Amino acid sequence: MKRRDFIINSVLTLGGSAILTTGCSDKKIIKTQGQVAKRKFKNLDIPLLGFGCMRLPMDGSKVDMAELDRMTEYAMNHGANYFDTAYMYVDGLSEIAIGKVLKKYSREDFILADKSPIYKMNSRSDVRKIFDEQRKKCQVDYFDFYMCHNINQNTVDQYKQVKMVEELDKLKQEGKIKYLGFSFHGTPEILKDVVDDYKWDFAQLQINYLDWDVVNAHEQYNIVQNLNIPVTVMEPLRGGGLVNLSEKAMAKLKENYPDETTAQFGLRWAASQNNVITVLSGMSNLKQMKENIATFENFTPMSPEEIKVADEIAKIIQSQGEINCTACKYCMEVCPRGINIPAIFALYNQYKVTKSAFHLKLYYETLSDSEKADKCIKCGLCNKNCPQNLPIPELLSQVQKEYEKAR
Numbered sequence: 001m002k003r004r005d006f007i008i009n010s011v012l013t014l015g016g017s018a019i020l021t022t023g024c025s026d027k028k029i030i031k032t033q034g035q036v037a038k039r040k041f042k043n044l045d046i047p048l049l050g051f052g053c054m055r056l057p058m059d060g061s062k063v064d065m066a067e068l069d070r071m072t073e074y075a076m077n078h079g080a081n082y083f084d085t086a087y088m089y090v091d092g093l094s095e096i097a098i099g100k101v102l103k104k105y106s107r108e109d110f111i112l113a114d115k116s117p118i119y120k121m122n123s124r125s126d127v128r129k130i131f132d133e134q135r136k137k138c139q140v141d142y143f144d145f146y147m148c149h150n151i152n153q154n155t156v157d158q159y160k161q162v163k164m165v166e167e168l169d170k171l172k173q174e175g176k177i178k179y180l181g182f183s184f185h186g187t188p189e190i191l192k193d194v195v196d197d198y199k200w201d202f203a204q205l206q207i208n209y210l211d212w213d214v215v216n217a218h219e220q221y222n223i224v225q226n227l228n229i230p231v232t233v234m235e236p237l238r239g240g241g242l243v244n245l246s247e248k249a250m251a252k253l254k255e256n257y258p259d260e261t262t263a264q265f266g267l268r269w270a271a272s273q274n275n276v277i278t279v280l281s282g283m284s285n286l287k288q289m290k291e292n293i294a295t296f297e298n299f300t301p302m303s304p305e306e307i308k309v310a311d312e313i314a315k316i317i318q319s320q321g322e323i324n325c326t327a328c329k330y331c332m333e334v335c336p337r338g339i340n341i342p343a344i345f346a347l348y349n350q351y352k353v354t355k356s357a358f359h360l361k362l363y364y365e366t367l368s369d370s371e372k373a374d375k376c377i378k379c380g381l382c383n384k385n386c387p388q389n390l391p392i393p394e395l396l397s398q399v400q401k402e403y404e405k406a407r
């Protein structure tokens with residue numbers, strides 16, 4: 001899909017709701033006064049903002065249930081009724097906490113998404129056993145959305161060996177799963193294989209304006225879109241990396257859109273992709289929730305000009321890191337080992353800024369083993385192609401050493 005496809009073609013008004021049609025006429029945005037914008041998915045209206053339950057409000061080592069209750073009530077009152085949890089979120093406490101706060105609402109009034117932890121599966125029977133455990137923890141009879149969690153190069157074999165899809169399909173036939181999907185952190189090659197495994201209802205991908213070109217998010221998005229698989233978005237703000245922009249990147253945003261916050265900008269970018277049905281934000285307090293809901297109550301898809309500014313900010317972020325790689329990919333044209341040099345450098349730059357375990361993990365989970373820095377044979381062919389004159393093999397060694405030290 002071309003970014004200019006975001007152009008709004010028409011605005012229709014039906015009763016209290018306005019329907020905005022983006023470049024693809026089948027993906028309408030439904031707007032209702034005082035409610036977050038929604039998109040159609042099968043027979044549901046899905047809020048474009050989903051509550052990602054991996055960074056819940058905490059009180060020491062416990063979930064702050066009073067704050068979570070306030071957040072849930074505020075979300076429900078504003079039509080943001082999509083909740084996304086997982087087995088290991090908040091050290092296993094997320095499912096229990098969200099189950100408790102949702103108990104006071106009618107089951108048909110909220111949409112609950114959960115995920116099957118591939119790493120816990122030793123046999124097919126484990127799939128059902130853990131599913132039942134999750135239903136109990138969440139206090140529900142069924143999940144609306146359910147995913148094979150975190151398919152990547154390290155988990156894909158296990159996911160296939162335990163016949164996860166076959167067992168989950170049985171649960172779907174039994175009415176315990178309404179829509180079956182997967183969340184993904186691997187390479188496009190693995191994604192192409194996984195999408196062939198089943199007639200998936202949806203896919204959860206890491207989509208944001210920085211990963212779009214740097215870490216093959218665009219390619220992943222196209223793979224699922226070509227099969228008409230709707231997308232739920234995780235990490236739209238790249239683990240907070242797109243909230244805390246560098247001075248130069250922030251200046252670019254403010255020079256063009258002084259009233260837009262970094263969070264608004266990143267969330268709107270992700271939701272403007274017209275195959276996206278919800279953008280998950282891991283909110284930790286009521287203040288964040290109010291801000292995000294306000295963004296989606298007044299949601300308008302990004303204009304081509306805004307998309308251009310996002311591209312420019314992404315370039316600034318890429319170029320301002322410790323390694324001044326512009327992601328031109330010229331080096332990759334000659335590398336005999338297929339090292340993903342620009343992606344390695346972009347991930348490293350993010351890690352240098354945040355020093356977060358999240359960005360360290362991203363390196364190990366996003367790239368395939370053959371693309372990583374330690375596979376460089378120091379032939380030096382890439383150096384000749386680099387317009388920035390970067391000493392690529394030396395930098396790759398430096399990156400590798402730092403990652404190994406931090407791991």
Ligand code: SF4
Binds near residue numbers: 335379380393
């Ligand atoms: S030096 Fe390393 S990264 Fe550069 S072309 Fe050779 S193998 Fe590829």
Ligand code: SF4
Binds near residue numbers: 329332387388392
């Ligand atoms: S050629 Fe140089 S600037 Fe271009 S992607 Fe490779 S390392 Fe980065």
